[in-house]
Amino acid sequence: MVITVRRGSDAVAIQTEGAPMVPALIALLAVAATAVPAQQATTLDAAAATQVAAAVHASPDLPPPPEDDDVAPLPPSTPEQDRAAEELIERYAPVVRLREQVEPCGDGEPYLPVDVDVVLDDDGVALRGPWTSNDLVRIAPSADQIGTGLLEYHLDFPGDALDPGCGYETWSRQISEGTAPTTYGRVVGDPARPGQLAVQYWFFYVYNDFNNLHEGDWEMIQLVIDAPDAVAALDVEPAAVGYSQHSSAERATWGEDKLELVDGTHPVVYPAEGSHANFFTSALYLGASSAAGVGCDDTTGPHTELDLRVDAVPADTDDYLSGHPWLGFEGRWGERQEAFYNGPTGPNMKFQWTAPIRWSEDSWRDSSATVPLGSALGTSATDAFCGVVEGGSNLLLQLIRNPEAVLLVLAVIVVALVVIATRTTWTPSDPYPVAQRRSWGRILGAARRMYGRHPLLFSGIGLVYVPVMFVAVGLQWVLVEAGELTSLVDTDGDQNAATVFVVVLLGGAISLLAYFCVVAAVAQALHDLDAGRPVTVLSAYREVGRHLRPLALVAARLVVVCWALLFFVFTAPLALIYAVRNGFAVQAVMMEDRSAGDAFRRSRDVVRGHWWRTTAVTALVVGLGATTGPLVGIILLLVSDGSFTVINLITALVYVVTIPFVALVLGYLYLDLRVRAGSPEPGEARPDVPAGAWP
Numbered sequence: 001m002v003i004t005v006r007r008g009s010d011a012v013a014i015q016t017e018g019a020p021m022v023p024a025l026i027a028l029l030a031v032a033a034t035a036v037p038a039q040q041a042t043t044l045d046a047a048a049a050t051q052v053a054a055a056v057h058a059s060p061d062l063p064p065p066p067e068d069d070d071v072a073p074l075p076p077s078t079p080e081q082d083r084a085a086e087e088l089i090e091r092y093a094p095v096v097r098l099r100e101q102v103e104p105c106g107d108g109e110p111y112l113p114v115d116v117d118v119v120l121d122d123d124g125v126a127l128r129g130p131w132t133s134n135d136l137v138r139i140a141p142s143a144d145q146i147g148t149g150l151l152e153y154h155l156d157f158p159g160d161a162l163d164p165g166c167g168y169e170t171w172s173r174q175i176s177e178g179t180a181p182t183t184y185g186r187v188v189g190d191p192a193r194p195g196q197l198a199v200q201y202w203f204f205y206v207y208n209d210f211n212n213l214h215e216g217d218w219e220m221i222q223l224v225i226d227a228p229d230a231v232a233a234l235d236v237e238p239a240a241v242g243y244s245q246h247s248s249a250e251r252a253t254w255g256e257d258k259l260e261l262v263d264g265t266h267p268v269v270y271p272a273e274g275s276h277a278n279f280f281t282s283a284l285y286l287g288a289s290s291a292a293g294v295g296c297d298d299t300t301g302p303h304t305e306l307d308l309r310v311d312a313v314p315a316d317t318d319d320y321l322s323g324h325p326w327l328g329f330e331g332r333w334g335e336r337q338e339a340f341y342n343g344p345t346g347p348n349m350k351f352q353w354t355a356p357i358r359w360s361e362d363s364w365r366d367s368s369a370t371v372p373l374g375s376a377l378g379t380s381a382t383d384a385f386c387g388v389v390e391g392g393s394n395l396l397l398q399l400i401r402n403p404e405a406v407l408l409v410l411a412v413i414v415v416a417l418v419v420i421a422t423r424t425t426w427t428p429s430d431p432y433p434v435a436q437r438r439s440w441g442r443i444l445g446a447a448r449r450m451y452g453r454h455p456l457l458f459s460g461i462g463l464v465y466v467p468v469m470f471v472a473v474g475l476q477w478v479l480v481e482a483g484e485l486t487s488l489v490d491t492d493g494d495q496n497a498a499t500v501f502v503v504v505l506l507g508g509a510i511s512l513l514a515y516f517c518v519v520a521a522v523a524q525a526l527h528d529l530d531a532g533r534p535v536t537v538l539s540a541y542r543e544v545g546r547h548l549r550p551l552a553l554v555a556a557r558l559v560v561v562c563w564a565l566l567f568f569v570f571t572a573p574l575a576l577i578y579a580v581r582n583g584f585a586v587q588a589v590m591m592e593d594r595s596a597g598d599a600f601r602r603s604r605d606v607v608r609g610h611w612w613r614t615t616a617v618t619a620l621v622v623g624l625g626a627t628t629g630p631l632v633g634i635i636l637l638l639v640s641d642g643s644f645t646v647i648n649l650i651t652a653l654v655y656v657v658t659i660p661f662v663a664l665v666l667g668y669l670y671l672d673l674r675v676r677a678g679s680p681e682p683g684e685a686r687p688d689v690p691a692g693a694w695p
Contacts, residue, residue, distance in 0.1 A: 074189050077316050084230035086312050088199050089185035092223055092238065093310045095262045096181070096203075097282075097303040099273045104173070105166040109273045111217075112306065113203035115182040116326055117143065118175040124158035128336075147325035154332035154343055157206060157215045161335050161343075168207035168215070175206075180309035184324075184347075187230050188315045190357035197233050198356035199223040201310075202347050203276070204333070210275035210287075211295045215334030216343040219276045220244050221269060222352065224360055241267055242364045243278035245297070246287050251364040252280055272297030279368060286369045434530035435671040440617045443672060447664040450526070458660035460537035461521045465655040468514040515659065516555045516586060520544045522663035523590040523670075547589050553596035554585045580615045581607050587670040606673035617669055625662035629654045 077085075101108030119125055120143050127145070129135035130152035137153065138145065146155070159167040184202040200222045208217035224240045227233035241259060242249040252259040258280045260268035270279045277287055277297050285297040313327070314320045321328050327348045334343015352359035421441075429445025431453070438446060451458050521540040528535045544551065558579065565575035581604050588599035607614050629651040 074191050074315075077314065077319070081230045082314065084234055085187035085315065088187050088225075088230055088233055089201075089310060089312045091265050092199055093185065093266055093308065094183065094201055094221055095266050095268045096183075096306045096308060097268060097270050098306065099298065099300065100302045100304045105169060109271065109304075110169040111172055111205045111207055111209075111276070112176065112181045113183060113205055113219075113308070114172065114176045115179050115309070115311075116184075116204050116324075118179055119155070119157070119206065120146070120326060122175055124171060124175075126156040127153060128156050129153055143324070143326040146331070147321065147328035149328060149330045151330040153330075154334065154336045155216065156335045159207075159215070161207075161213055161215050161337055161341060164207060164209065164213065172206040181306045182309045182311055184311050184313050186313040186315060186320075187233075188353075188356055189229070190355050192355065193357035195226065195228055196239075196357045197225045197227050197230065198352075198360075199225065199233075199238070200352070200356065202313075203271075205276050208275060208344075209273075210277075212340040214337065214341050214343050216332070217276050218333065218344050218347060218350075219271065219278055220347070220352070221267065221278055222249075222356060222360065223267075224357065240360070240364075242360055243269060243280065245277040245279070245368060246275070248363045248365060249360070250278075250280065250368050251360070251366055270299035270303070272299050274298075283370045432530065434526055434668065435675055437675050438668065438672050440613065440669075443617065443665060443668045444621075447661060447668050450529075450664055450668075451661050454525075454529070454535075457525060457535060457537060457540075458522065458664065459657055461525065461540060461663075462518055462656035462658075462660040463537075464514050464517050465652045465659065466649070468510055468652065471510055512555065512559055516551060517541070517544060518659050519586050519663040519666060520547070520551055520590050522660050523587045523667050526664065526667040526671075527591045543590065547593075550589045550594070550596040550599065551586065554589060554599060557596070557600070558582060558585070576615070577611075580611060580618060583618065584666070584670045584673070587667060591667075591670070606670065606677045608677075610673055610676065614669065614673065618666065621662050621665040625655075625658045628658045 096113065098109040098112070099107075101110050104110070121140050123140050125141065126139055127137045127141040127150075129137050141155070146153075157168065158171055159165075182204075184204075186200045186202070188198050188200065190196065190198065200220055202218060202220045205217040205219070206215070208214050221241060221243045223238040224242070225233040225236060225238045227236055238254045240251055240253050242251050260280065262268060268280075270282055271277065272279060272285065272287070275287065275295070275297055277285075279285060279297065279299050282299050282301050282303070284300060287295055287297040311324075313324055327346065329346055330349060331345070332343040333346055336342055347353050352363075424441035425439045426441040426445055429442050429449055431446045431450035521537075521544050524543040525535045525540045528539070562575045562579055565571045565578060582600050584603040584606060585596070585599035588594045588602040589596070592599075592602065594602055632651055632654045
């Protein structure tokens, strides 16, 4: 076995680390809503083939698919056709580049596409029947023993599919030692499309380490050639190629820029780490299906390029069963589990095994959605996506394995929220006068009623988030897609660390700028409404412009200090303390016309003695306000096929509504704190605070 490592790329993985922005419970509900039991993520089970075929929409250049009874069987193969098929399989054999794994059980892709024979006749594999949950039929089944059908049976590999650890990786390495990574090539026609031919390559991995953890994983790619048979196909180029990705596939026309070829005929395949979904380029993608849920597919470099062994599989059933009897197995290539953690069925049970062209017409799409660098720039739902889905999948996993414990924890959380809600007063919640002492429940009520009286004013103030989204997308295109800043892009086109840093830095600045503008404008509007002055969106932002210098100084200081404190784990709590104590400087600038330095002192004065209460209210409203946009985006990702630009625009519109409400709550909270502090004028002494009231 020869394995070469590609080290020419300094590409980095764009990942969202840290705590997810959306509670894992919400992600659980979203992911679980898409789950269907007993279905492999890669392709369609043969049991559904009839339904799928009936729903196929033919290409405009092709006649509608005939009824099954009207489809003539494919002509039998001949020695000449067999030789041509083998030549096609060798000519277009793919080049596979996996994410490099430097050390065992470390980061990177640990599973190689293996020869199926390594899992058969192995003492660690059991064949189990369908009668009870643990029907042992035999240990170390052979290819001949499983090739007799055995529908509803399954192979059980050594390990716990829902808690894999490093077990499957170690086992895969042991059983495949001395063998080459393998792909199974096959040339097959579609009886309903006699003028086209498919060249397929199938890959088998012993474990799928994606959201839907399961033993066994079948993936494939397929080339479509406009030719009636293998001999004729030798004289023409392929028309298109499709790479399987969860429940569908991505299409590329032959010669398209995104299709990378080696020596002019070998397509390059980038399997995603864990899921093994196949992609055309190195990037971080968003994958979704009813079987796998939603998650991030990572194909970023550096990569290990595999020297594949190509095993040619005949097209005729009798021929391939004689050489590959395991292709007669109708059960599952992995342990049967709850929900979508089932092992997959084999290639022979897939729709594309017998109807490859119709499958390409029905299931292929033109592109895959990447996690935009613009998602780090502002109002995107995708910036929190990877962490949210990982948390949701983990919670779903725990719910399946320990439902009583999870439900108990959820019940405790609900009870705690009810208790907290009963420890405050919610009425009266009249929004006027603005400056008065209020419980935190009355603060929320007053903000809600004020928003309800002036919805156009406050949502108009929030419209600043729409241009922010467009600026974010524009920056992504300029820095990454256009590639004009060549100093930030590697020679092979991969995004390097400098690109990521610049995009995230600019995006963070733009997003924070929008937030500070909305908070400042709402504070001014609240101040003017309390004084009985007429207020418009433009008048509020004119006042923001008039206070631009102190606001900019306040924003810069808050951001720089908090980022510096968050750089180290042990100083992160200080960032929270600093943000709460100094976070009302914006309101002090707008409502009291203070300078930046004086505004910070004012914020610390009013918070002193009330830090815990202030932190609780601020965390509640800012947290909910910040997560509403990503939550809506995640739901849209689950239930729609909309582009991510459109979804990001929708989440921006959500922020248009929610962030002004957050700003209203902060405004009422500041005025409540000011009243409690005795409302000293600038330069006046603040009343004494009892000892022990810090921070």
